[in-house]
Amino acid sequence: MMMTPAPGSDAPASGRAGAARRRGAALEAAILDAGWEELVDVGYARLTMASVAARARTSEPVLYRRWANKDQLVLAVLDRYRATHQVTAPDTGDLRNDLIGYLTALSESLAGFFAIVAATSFSGLLAATGRSPSEMREEAMGVHLLPQTRDVYRRAATRGELDPDAVPTGVLALPFDLVRHDLLMSLEPLPAERIGSIVDDILLPLLRAHGAIDPGHAESRRRR
Amino acid sequence: MMMTPAPGSDAPASGRAGAARRRGAALEAAILDAGWEELVDVGYARLTMASVAARARTSEPVLYRRWANKDQLVLAVLDRYRATHQVTAPDTGDLRNDLIGYLTALSESLAGFFAIVAATSFSGLLAATGRSPSEMREEAMGVHLLPQTRDVYRRAATRGELDPDAVPTGVLALPFDLVRHDLLMSLEPLPAERIGSIVDDILLPLLRAHGAIDPGHAESRRRR
DNA sequence: TTGCCAAGAAAGTAAATACTTTCTAAAGTT
DNA sequence: AACTTTAGAAAGTATTTACTTTCTTGGCAA
DSSP: OOOOOOTTSSOOSSSSSSOOOOOHHHHHHHHHHHHHHHHHHHHHHHOOHHHHHHHTTSOHHHHHHHOSSHHHHHHHHHHHHHHTOOOOOOOOSSHHHHHHHHHHHHHHHHHHHHHHHHHHHHHHHHHHHOOOHHHHHHHHHTGGGHHHHHHHHHHHHHTTSBOGGGSOHHHHHHHHHHHHHHHHHHOSOOOHHHHHHIIIIIIHHHHHHTTOBOTTOGGGSOOO | OOOOOOTTSSOOSSSSSSOOOOOHHHHHHHHHHHHHHHHHHHOTTTOOHHHHHHHTTSOHHHHHHHOSSHHHHHHHHHHHHHHTOOOOOOOOSSHHHHHHHHHHHHHHHHHHHHHHHHHHHHHHHHHHHOOOHHHHHHHHHTGGGHHHHHHHHHHHHHTTSBOGGGSOHHHHHHHHHHHHHHHHHHOSOOOHHHHHHIIIIIIHHHHHHTTOBOTTOGGGSOOO
8 A cells, every 4th residue: 555645735845836846956056055044044053954954945865965964064055155156346447446346245245154153153142142143243242342442532532632523433443443353353362563553554644634633743643 | 888989080170189179159260261261162062061061170060050051151151251351441641552552452352252253153164174263264254355355456556546565555455354344243234335434534545644546546536 | 066058970861963764756868 | 658866755763962860078167
């Protein structure tokens, strides 16, 4: 006696009513996409072969036929994402427009990638704490130290050294953003020269360019 | 018949020969420190109650008496780290020194914290791939797109619009660093105004301040 | 010293999850 | 139409790990 497995047992598969069983490259791509979504949604720690298979509407053995384990799968997912998200720099014949075009493309392309870094980092904690993802990130990444940064500028303003209103806020945040950025990239304290360069080559000239610093103020002069 | 548990069974405990059983706050601090190390070493995904207990040379029940589960423990670990790593801004009476002092303190204090973000993100993958942590990070975070960025400047140099040698490399990298930073913080593509501000309020004035841009070149002028 | 509380050892339970096996039936090929 | 390949369903095993229980003994206070 042959029993077919309950024809109309449930919602069959994708959008199509019948079945349309995928194979080969198409199936593989669907799995990798599902893996990406899973990574973004629940993070590496909570991603399982079963969860990816379910999201891709396929079964675990299909995954294991292709990748030996979870790590191999995740690597393949990351590779695919990178391969399908190449950033190209436009050539407009003008530095400003080149930069804006490229930075925009970069930003859009990489946003998703970084999202998984964060999801992967904190998703495990989110569930337990009831914090929102953004709350968690802000807490972890130090937005809470903004009040401190304001102090530095306020004191300088009190001394008459600086006119904070003369520069866009992005400029004032700049050195802290750069330190945070370097930390995230290198995971080590910044060399003293780099901090010096941020202050002397970047921030102070910029404050001067915006006319926010008294050019005669000796101490704020760039050395050498 | 009472059997004492094999007196010299192995290395007893910490540095001290005897035993010196810790209690209360001291023990708790040791556990949280061990939790931190574990987080940095193996990441959230691979941190287990057992691994933390082992590293702290105590036993699982001791952890469970204090924290209901792994997430609670990790939260306590993060809290302790933050509590014991407060950054203070020095007051030197001078903006430049204030900034350098504060950025240095910030950098040293946060380096460890960000280390766990990365470890937590990628540790699972490291074992499988044989890649080093820094390789993994560079690959993931896009150092590989540096060649592209050089193109933008090289073309501008070819056109005679820019003299790249006139500015420190940190200045040229600046806009890309900022985009990467914002992405890491917000996980969303940057608003067009922010990109405009990076280029018009920050990079271009800076290039001009360093004398790297032809002031007469119309296209590279800041608007309004 | 006596007694209480907490640490630590050992062992155990239950659930999640990695990974496998077997079989059936689609998809694509000749 | 016959055949090969591989998707997908179902079920099973083995390991890991969360979390508990019990008991012994050390640290500390009255």
